[in-house]
Amino acid sequence: MQLLPGDFVLMFDRTDTGPSNISLSPCSTTTTTVSPNSGAAAAATTTPDCTAHSILLDLHTNLLHPYPLATNPWCSSGALLPNGTLLQTGGFSSGDRVSRLFSLSTGWVELPSSLAARRWYASDVILPDGRVLVLGGRRQFNFEFFPHNSGDPTSPELTFFPFLEETMELDVENNLYPFLHLLPDGMVFVFANDRAVVFDPYNRAPLRRLPPVPGGVPRNYPSSGSSVLLPLQPEKPSHAEVLVCGGAPRGAYHLALRNGTFVAADRTCARISPTVDDDVGYSGETPAWVVEEMPVARVMGDMVLLPTGDVLIVNGAAAGTAGWELGRTPVTTPVMYSPEKMIGERFRSMASTTIPRMYHSSATLDTYGRVLVGGSNPHVGYVFTNVTYPTELSLEAFLPPYMDAKLDGVRPRIVAAPAEVGYGETTAVRFAVVGVSSGEVVGVGEVRVVAVAPAFATHSFGMNQRVVEMAVGRVVEMDVGVFEVEVAAPPTPGVAPPGYYLWFVVHDGVPSSAAWVRMRPLGPGA
Template structure:
């Protein structure tokens, strides 16, 4: 407990600095009015004009979405009579439709963007300055990088840089590093990695592990990457995983194979998250990886023959910081392939989208899984960890994606399991709509305990190991033991994997009441860039399992 003098000093500092602070946004006006105990769905847009194969939340609460250029014409035109001329395009060499849009959360509106080259099955990361770096794709887009920098008018658009990448990056995975660089790993027939910015002495580096984990019948595309608290990478490909020192190009450890020997990466397309990192400023911080779903070995070939094998129902957890880690396996309520795993503000994991039969790929999925599942990692009773949510109105199969929004909803878009836009004559038509799922914690019954962030002393920048004071309001009496403050790095999501996704639970110093319904909390910034790389984060304050609307903070 802090003595009265220390508390008074913090309060004085807190109120003096309040003029620098940020007024938190209210919970979104678009929340559905009616909830069940299993959450609620809401249609936001009947048609975005494109299928949202890739999505990224940006720091001005806008979301960039894009699919690919060689689907043929989309259902939204480029503005001002603009058209795209691309002699290399396999569908249209002259195209006046858009294949990317920018969605505004606050107004539920969107505008078309101009992407020149093919972004099919590409990868991305947000740089520490907030600019989206998008890497690779197909055909004339495979060596390109593209950048999108947010603006507050209608002028910002994609900027492309040809031949920046040293190798074709199609189905590669990105991860931001502690020094702000981006590592780009793998891709189809690419058993190597490279960096952005380019390494000045060597363009790319061999990674034999990627070749060892593939064969003629099983790919290991979109490998799962997670930056660990020691600054090394966890890389998972199909059934195997390694601890990798990317600076020395050295495999430090190979972890046990996931039980069952069934592949989890594309086209088997399970999903993976790094569970929340509890940053208690200890010399050693624990890290645990979770992988769920996928398809049994051989499922892709079976699907090509019209035989759709039941997806995997297992999840594995591996505490990678243990000296001798072993997988702990659990079973989901339903089998799922092509599911998306996202960290919720509470630290729980939502598993959403996907199919119960088949694999990823054109026409290869059947039996859509319409019910999301919320997994509670901290629940001691294993039978209560999985909770089935409300049924989605629409199937979301191959080429769908999902994102966490600052107000706690989960945005869902996409689904195009065909070689082009097909709206009729197929079992699962192309889906251009945008929906939001509201988890149970957004129900009105949580209103008395839901906090609202009023001010912070760190909205202009949160420093490593620096105190941040937060003023918040709750109408219900606050129990300090039920308060936590969490940083979330919004991911780049595509093909069932959320690249760069990260949650850090900050060290809480004190929670105190300063008015009838007003409180303050003091937290310590992350202990190192290995725990949380520099960049823009969402800060959520959670009380009694109810999250606030997040505010954006730069981590400096």
């Protein structure tokens, strides 16, 4: 899933599982490869497909718009480009070396053979210069850029990345969909299996290795945990912390696959500050992981950053791993993690759902501050009956506690916000609060403004998900219940890469709906 500017959510599925439930007119011509995992011999056939495998949800009307897909994006990766176009990279068979661009005006535009290597289970991260780093994938120990260094789309370049070879386990891997986070200094944090490195994507400098997470539990596909970069704060913009939660013990995949033994998932979260922070007293010590326990064990969970700075952990299973039919015991109770609280007080259990969301489920924040939760298909094809966990096509909205109608009196509503800002610029956001009387003071301490980068969510990881809190200045009453807050835009593209963000005003801990604001890229292309 990917939230797009204009309040649309793009969702898509593999193209080789047969007809979907949404008609497509006119029919598209799709090359379909039957997966060897399905028990059939691999064979490519070109047939008309009159159903859609890609849809666009309009959040204002809840209407669905189908779009044709020419190649297979199964287990692919993506990033929202600075111009608001979705870059979507790789997939399976016909799609494994394809880049795709999606915008409302063009639909899908496919760029065949634009990737230097097949990208299946790879990850993408947007960089400070607006390029996208595409790293890893099945048996790919390398990375490349989009667009390419040479500027020639016909000659993509590869850079060897030995860390992925070091972290691969034979027959299991446990390092697919590596967790990538852009740090404020422009370095990239990479987590694979049970350990992490920090590296400079622009120069072939040595990796800075971080210690393994205590316990040795793999946390990448198929032992799928999840990870987020915790919210960046204006008073210490160079400081970053990464949180990694859940996973499955080593050997769990083979036990589930070979003899139907479903091992309990991991219940720990590990947190580390990988940055060199002179402003917070960094003195050269090796960064260390701090390990905490979730209320329940979880594999295949999704972590979603909220505008309040909290992290929602949702979906997944309490036993087994990712993969066809390999998960058991759905975890239907979301958990809220509050990073600013003391250890031992950070986790709260939320209201449960009745729908299991396991393998191939996703979750993402929307413009209203809800968390959209959808999908789940642990089967090779669409299976709706006579199975324990049927294919799930529904979409739910999880309402965080701040959506409670009892808080409407303090809930801000954005009246005006800039369409675009530059780095370090001072701007203003105007908002209304219905429960504030004339002359009542709304102070700086009660008002925060945060920028949220929407994620490309797949396989338990929200790529490029980011929350940046911005420094606020004066808050001035413009009319009865209407205020204007002075806001300092993020200082550098390392803190907030160029592109579109959701800006939320948070008043007394309650966020508004968001306004779309573009961070203007640096350089002549701005």
